[in-house]
Amino acid sequence: MSGGFTHFDESGNAIMVDVSGKEPTARRALARGRITMSARALAAVIEGAAKKGDVLAVARVAGICAAKRASDLIPLCHPIALDKCAVDFAIDRESSSIEATCETGIRARTGAEMEALAGVSAALLTIYDMCKAIDRAMEIGAIRLVEKSGGSSGRFENAAR
Numbered sequence: 001m002s003g004g005f006t007h008f009d010e011s012g013n014a015i016m017v018d019v020s021g022k023e024p025t026a027r028r029a030l031a032r033g034r035i036t037m038s039a040r041a042l043a044a045v046i047e048g049a050a051k052k053g054d055v056l057a058v059a060r061v062a063g064i065c066a067a068k069r070a071s072d073l074i075p076l077c078h079p080i081a082l083d084k085c086a087v088d089f090a091i092d093r094e095s096s097s098i099e100a101t102c103e104t105g106i107r108a109r110t111g112a113e114m115e116a117l118a119g120v121s122a123a124l125l126t127i128y129d130m131c132k133a134i135d136r137a138m139e140i141g142a143i144r145l146v147e148k149s150g151g152s153s154g155r156f157e158n159a160a161r
Contacts, residue, residue, distance in 0.1 A: 027150030066122030
């Protein structure tokens with residue numbers, strides 16, 4: 001391992017971590033992120049008036065698809081078959097924003113964190129894509145792992161939720 005990073009060998013070459021010696025365990029991950037937009041764009045989302053259709057329904061499906069394909073997006077991420085993936089949204093009219101969450105679950109040798117993070121990212125990017133005709137100045141941020149459980153590292157809760 002180079003410098004404490006698991007995705008490099010002793011020579012500093014990028015590798016996919018060998019998890020073959022690990023026992024499968026139940027694992028769960030929850031990621032969250034936010035998109036802030038104009039009041040007009042948020043109203044279009046809420047009212048279903050966006051020209052491209054039901055923004056949150058499409059973003060939910062995009063998030064699930066991205067979570068299932070995280071290893072295609074992230075080069076050293078293991079391909080895993082998710083047992084669970086749920087994408088949800090919370091609208092905050094006061095801050096003119098939408099918070100997306102993605103929860104993943106699996107029984108495997110490696111975690112589901114990257115899948116949850118990929119799901120949230122794709123959901124937020126889809127909202128941007130569907131609303132950009134109304135507001136190109138939208139801002140995506142605060143994407144983070146909120147919590148995870150399972151595996152050798154055990155439970156993690158992000159204090160900066």
